Amino acid sequence: MIGQPSLYAFPDSSALQQNLYQYILQAQSDALARHQKFKVAVSGGSLPKLLASPDLLSSSDIHWDRWEIFFADERAVPLTHPESNYALLEQEFLSKIPRTRPRPTVYHIDPNMLSDTQELADAYERALIGSFAAKDSVKLPIFDLLLLGCGPDGHTCSLFPGRELLREEVAWVAAIEDSPKPPLRRITLTLPIVTHALKIAFVATGAEKKEVLRKIFDTHPEAEGQEVLPCALVNLGAGHKVSWFCDQAAVEGVSFPKKSSL
Template sequence: MTGQPSLYAFPDNSTLQKTLYDYILRAQSAALMRHQVFKIAVSGGSLPKLLASPDLLASSDIHWDKWEIFFADERAVPLTHPDSNYALLEQELLSKIPKTGPQPTVHPIDPGKLSDTQDLANAYEESLIRSFAAKDSVKLPVFDLLLLGCGPDGHTCSLFPGHVLLREKTAWVAAIEDSPKPPPERITLTLPVVTHAHKIAFVAAGAGKKEVLRKIFDTHPEAEAGEVLPCALVNLGAGDKVSWFCDQAAVEGVSFPRKSSL
């Protein structure tokens, strides 16, 4: 992959949200020109709340009926559980979309598969196959947009530093039963699926992220593969398809050049 990721830094969350909305709108427009549907995957954490900006929720330019929303990772818990990424997205975004208008198509995990994490992963991969490979066989799904977070340890989705799943090459969705962050049982999109997307947006805010962002952006990229953090592997694998939306506190001390507007 050629090119460098774009690192955007904003003085406050309001400006960050506004620029993220503009970015999503552009991604939606490009997707609808390609295939009349907007296929995105989202993660949990603070992302759903930042995603649900007033601009997004009030916009007549957002075509909710064209959106297909998947989950970049999910915890092996019921859909109503506090740890569920679906429950978080429902609370922060989906419940706020006016019920009188069009609604997105949402693809949660199958709660009937919670007793076996590998079955849960297989079922979710099958739902991706139905959406992305219904007509033709494809090696990997191509999301129009991935909206991801960055953990303080540099993990994204449920891909953790040094974990064996970082070497997975063929599966679209993988099971993890030893997550270092609770709950331990989860499913996640694999690294090749993440880097194959048309666009990838990371959202990272707060001073608690500045140390890991220094490692991701300023540590020499030729470090041994096992030493490269998952977020940095996405940067390396997807290059200029990646955009980071951060506040000033998160990028304090980062020497990588940053931008203030799209």
């Protein structure tokens, strides 16, 4: 049974970060009870900064040496470029892990393949295959946790509304040549990979998100044969595996039932 996503609303960023830390800690515990690694995919935007909470960074319960971090999407730019999700994660999160602690394993794009977006996507898919086992024996990789954002247009990863890419069912990683927001050239995990994850956490904050969250949670366009926003497709496809971490400003006017703690 797919069930419903959980929508959490917190009074401020500190409470959000504390609850997100507890959620990540439980996801890590569940993962390490199943296998030796904690396989996580992250997106960019404001997420890396919100991840870098004192609770998470200083916790002795976080086993960084067991983490494998992938990117839910990435821009076809050098790793040091201001628009690189890797550069953002390094600056806002990874660099803040105490130097006395081990570093997680991070799978970034191959900067030698930036001239060919499809080659870049194929190489990143091979990196996933290498971590998740041979593709012929694993139809879809199963991430322990996806940490995602939500754009004001309802996009997540680099899965944008109204795009044919939302119907992709074979590729694990797709190339994008004409993103509706710059930079134009990107790679992204496809929708089946996202919804196949064991846990999916969206982080959405600020009043500028309230309109799109009302569309995601309170409208039902699929019943009327209308376009469904990518974030709503994740809710529909993954159901109870999805948790939304929001502040009060982001959920103002949202009718969907909200929770105040894990």
